Amino acid sequence: MEPSSIQSMMSALPTLPALLQHFGQTPTRSRLSWLQFVIVLVAGSAHAASLAWPFPFVFAQGQPLWGLQLLALTLLAAQLDGCRSWGRTAWLGGTFSAAMLCGTFWWLFISMHDYGGLAAPLTVLAIVLLAVFLGLYYAAAAALFVVLAPAQRAQRALVFAALWLLAELARVKLFTGFPWGEGGYAHVDGWARPLAAWVGVHGLTFLAALVAASLAVCLRARKTRWLAAISLVFVSVAVAWLPATDVAYGQDQPPLLPVTLLQGNIPQNEKFQPGTGVVTSLRWYGEQLRDAKTALVVAPETAIPLLPQQLPPGYWQAVQGRFAVGEQAALIGMPLGNTQTGYANSVLGLKPASSTGSSPNPAQPYRYDKHHLVPFGEFIPPGFRWFTNMMNIPLGDFNRGTVVQASFDWKGQRLAPNICYEDLFGEELGARFTDPALAPTMFVNLSNIAWFGNTVAIDQHLQISRMRALEFSRPMLRATNTGATAIIDHRGQVTHALPRHTRGALVGEVQGRSGITPYAWWVSRYGLWPLWALGLGIAGLALVLRRR
Template sequence: MAILAGVLQAWSLAWPWHTDGFPGHYGQPLWWLQLLSLAVLPAALMRVQRAWHGVLIGWGFACAWLCATFWWLFISMHTYGGLPAPLAVLAVFALAAFLALYYAVVCGLFVAWRGERLSAAMLLFAALWLLAELARGQWWTGFPWGAGGYAHVDGPLAGLAPWIGVYGIGAVASAMAMWLAGLRAVHARHASGYVALAVLVGVVWLAQGLPQAAVAAAPNQPVSVALLQGNISQGEKFQASSGIPMALAWYAQQLQQSQADMVIAPETAIPVLLQQAPHGYWQELQQRFASGKQAALVGVPLGDFEQGYTNSMVGLVPGSAEPYRYDKHHLVPFGEFIPPMFRWFTDLMQIPLGDFNRGGMNQPSLAWAGERWAPNICYEDLFGEELASRFVDGAQSPTIMVNASNIAWFGDSIAIDQHLQISRMRTLELARPMLRATNTGATAVIGRDGVVQQILPHQSRAVLQAQVQGVDATPTWFAQWAGRWGLWPLWGLGLLVVLAGWMGRRR
C-alpha cells in the first residue's frame, strides 16, 4: 500500500496520463490526490509498533514516489548520455533510494515517538515530514524536485505560498494527511484532533484573506516580450553538422527580426562558446541591439579552457558599454558539475560542457524598459529561498523573473509540466510574474498569481509574443524572511516541535 501510495504521490504533482475529465488532464497538479496518497503513509505507520518497521514503510513510500517522479533522468543518461540502459536504471533507482533515506528516518522516529493524542501526532508528523523535505532540498547541494507542496499550486493551500513557501505548504498538507489517517482512531479522547484541524483550516482561510502588499499592488505598464522556443532535439543540439548551425541560424533570425521590447532566448540557445561561433556572428547581434528601444537576453556558455566555463545569460541593451551577464549559481550535480569521487560515472556518458564554474549567489537584475529582469537558469527555480535573496534590498528587487531552460535532455516527458508547476509556485511565493523561455517547453508567461497566461505547445518551434506587467512593490513575507535567513526558520520550527515530541514521549 505504501509503495502504491508513493506512486500516486508522484502523479499528484503533474498527472502523467492523457485522460479527459476525471481525475485531471495531462500535466495538471492534483492537490487532493497528494493529500489522500500521503495519508496512506501515516495510516500504515500507525499499524506498526517497531521503529524499524516504520523505516521500511517510509523508505518504500519515498523510493516509489521519487522513482515515479524523476524516472525521466533515464532519458538523459541513456538516450543522450550513452549510459547503458541497465546502468541508467540503476542510477535513477540509486538516487531515489538514497534520497528516500531521509523519509525512512523520520518515519521510524514517528513510530517511536507518536503518542495517543491525534493533535500531537499531527504536529509531530508534520514537523518530521518538513525536516525530511528540507534535508532533501538542501543537503548534498539539494535535489528538491517533486516536493509535495507543488501539488497545491492550484489548491486551497496555494494562499500560504507568499507566507511560508512550498515547504511550509508541504508541512500543512502532511498535518492534514495525518488527520485523515487518524480518522478511524478518533474517539472521545482524540477530540483535540478536531481542534487541531479547525486551527489548520483557520490558518489557511486567514492566509487567503490577509493582504499582501506585493499581491495587492498595481502592476507596471505592459512591456512586449518575445520568448523563443527553438525545439532542437538534444541528440542534435551539439552536433556540428546539424544542431549547431540550425540553432545559430534560427535564433539569429528571430533576434534580428523581433519587434518586442525584450527578446528572450533559452538556456544555451547559442550552443557553442562565443569564440567558436562563425566570424562576426556575435558582433552582428551586439550591433543589432546597440541602439534603439529593444533588448535581448540570450542563453550561451561562456569561458575557455584556462578560466573555466559558465552557463550564462547575456543581456544586450542599447547604450550599455558592456553586455549584462548572469552566470548560473546553483548547478546540477553530474550535469553541470562533477561531485568528488564521481568522475568515473560522468566519464561513462557523452555529455558536453559537463563541469561549469558557479556564479555568485545574489547577482543584480537587468534594468530595462522600467523593469528589473531577474534571470535564473533551468534547475535554479527549484530553490525559492535563493531567488528570495534578490529581494532583501527592496529598491533593487526584481519586478519580472525570467527562467531560461533546456528540458530537451528529458524528451517529451512529464518533466516539462513538473517544471512548469515549480515555476508557478515561485510566482506565488514571490508575487512576481515569470517568463519561461525554453528549448522544447514549457515556454510560457506566468502571472504573479501563478496562473499561466500564455503557453506554447511542447515540442514545437515557435515564438511566443506576449505582454507582461512587472510588479514593483514590497516583497512578500516569504521573500523577506527567506531572503535574509534562508530556510533556517523552518528548520528551527521543525526541530523545536520534534524536540518537544521526544521530550513528551520520554515523560
C-alpha cells in the first residue's frame, strides 16, 4: 500500500475529541435504547477496571487508572445530561452502576461457588441482584439529576457531583455499608491524591464527579471555548497542588520499628480442615513466631484457626512464653470466645510482661475485636438464614467490638489493628484521632481474602489501604494469608511487599507518625456529616432555584 494511501486513511479516522463529542450527543429516539445501553454498560465496566487494572496487558496489572475513571464517569454524565425523562436517566444510572459493581466484585463468585458450593447460576444471580440493589442509590441520583438540574452548565455539573456523592455515602452507611469500589480509589496515584489528607476518599469522589460532569457539559455544548476554559481551570488546580504531593502532615515518631509480616498462603479449602490446613497453619506460624528476629511480628487474620482452648496442649503456652520476656512483641489473628460469651474475630497482642501496655490487666494479653463485621460471613442479616444455609461455608454470628479500642503500645509506637475490610471505613478508623496524644502512629491490617482467589480483589484491597495511609498520614502494615502483604508508608507508597500467593515472611522497617491531617481532624469529630451536608446542601439549593 502506498504511503499516501495510508496517510489518507489515517486522516479519515476520527480524533479522540471527536469521538468523545459523538458519545456525548443525545441519540435519536430510534437508536436510544440500544446505543445508550451499550455506552453506559461499557462505561460502567471501565469504571470498575479503573480501580485496579485487572488484565496483564496494556497497563500494569493492579494499577489504579484515574484517567479511565474520569472518562467512564464523563460518558455517563453526558448521557444523563441529554435526557429529559427521570425514568430514562434512572435506567441509565442503574445500568451503569450495575455494570460497575458487577465488574468490581465479581470475585464473590469464587467464595460463594468454589468454596461455598452454591450452584453457579444461583451465584451469578446473587451477585447481579446485589449489584442491582446497590445500584438503586445511583439510579435515584440519576433520576434526581433531571429533576434538579438547572439550565446553567456549571451548575448542572455541580448538581451531578453532589448527587453522585450522596449515592456513594448511602452505599457507605445503609444496611451496614459496602462501599467497596468507590471511584475515589482510582485517584490514589492521580493528580488529586494530595487532597486525600483534606477531604478523604469520598471528597475525591465528589471532585472526580465534578470534573467528569464539567467535561460532559462542555462536550455536549460543542463550544471549544467552554472546553478550553474548564480545562484551564482543572489544569491550574492540578499544577497548583503538585508541590503538595510531597507535603507530609505531622512528624516522624521515632524510633524506626523493625517488623516481620507473615504470609502463610494456606489454601482456603484446607484452612479450617483439621487434618490439613489447621496442622499446616499451626506448624508454620508457630515456627515463624518462634524464629522471628524483629521487634514486632504480625500474623494475619485467623492465622491460628482455632480457639485457644482448642489448641494442642502446650501450644498456646509456648507462644505466650516466647514473647513474655525479651525485646519482641507479636500481633496474632485468631478467633476468641466460648458458647457462653459468644465469639469474636480478634487480634491478640503479646509482649514482655515488664513493658507497660494497653491491657488494663498486665497479666492479660492485648485484645482487639473486629467491629465492622462482614454480612453473610460474620453475621447473618435477619431473614437471610435460608440463603446462608444453601452454602457450605462456616458462617456464624460474631460479637462486635467497639468502634474505638485501645492501641497496642510498643517501642514508642501506638499500633491500631484493623481486620480484613475494616480499613474500607476511613471514618471508623478516624474515630481514634479525637485526642492527638492517643492517636495511633501506624495502622496494622490483618486479612485473609483467600476466599476470593488470585484475583483483582487483592489489588483493590491494597489500594484501599494505601488511601487510608494518605488520608491519615500514617503507615499501614498489611499481614495477609495470600496477599497483598506489604509495608505502606505515610504517603501511601508501597515500600516492601511479598509476591501474592506465596509463603514467606516480609522483613522491613517502618517509621511511625504523629500529628493530625485536616481529614483526620474533622472526620474524628463529625464523621461523614460534613460531606452529607455538602451533597444535601447543593441538592437542596438546586431544588429551591428550580422552583423559582
